[in-house]
Amino acid sequence: MINESHPVHALVASKRIEFTAKSANPMVTQSLTAIANSGLIAPGNTVSRIDLNGNGNFLRIHGDSVTANLPYYGERQFGGGYGDASGIEFDGLPDNYVQDFDAIKQKYTIRFQINDLSDNYTVYIDIYPNMSGLVSVNMANRNTIQYNGRIGTIEKR
Template structure:
């Protein structure tokens, strides 16, 4: 009898600890926000691809306080990725290595503004998230953007570049206002 009671309570604990799947309905505000194509992503942290060069930088104490080389805190830094209609623009910091020689200058971040190529946006009802994909180029690089937007307005942006190592940003989205 005691073994039976122990088995039943163990099964009850396992069932109660299982994850729940929250399904959002069609009236959820995230659907309207994504339909407008007037959003701004603001990064709170950057996760560069960790290499031996970045480890050497971290060993010399050259990363911001409160950060690690695999997660750099961006709070207080102005950065964005905007989607407005059929155009996109971004001004995001870059932490990582350039793979091929580049020009000299002060434009070392991820900066672009224009019409993207092969833009797609879809909602995955099984995973309860929006996925946005597009490519855009500037004078020195080709960017492939993959963005995941969740119902709580958290977002993850992964950027692959032709001449630099990939980087991922975690942050939030909100509606783009006219003056932004």
């Protein structure tokens, strides 16, 4: 069992959480496989894992609000309009925010819904004691994508 004084407990309780993705794991589809087969995926990446180191992406929980700027790789289910964000971008107050600690699996799970002008997002964040994280984003208009990365605290400014 994880000790109650472990830093992950204090971090989740503070609601000053920053997730930085190190890799994206898009849903593998026939279209993405065709892109990979045409040689359009950068060396070192695969259709199921794309390296994001140095990308500057994030998902932040700051008090009652959430902000994200994550790249998206995958298929859109409906046509997009001009000026639509190509990534996963939102900033605002989430709906149905819940955070739970699973003592058996030794992880926190945070889930919420949030909307922007172009999509509705359901976000699941798993936070582990080693400060690694897994973020899964389900969308109304695009295929699901997962991100692996690191969890830290948002520095006070």
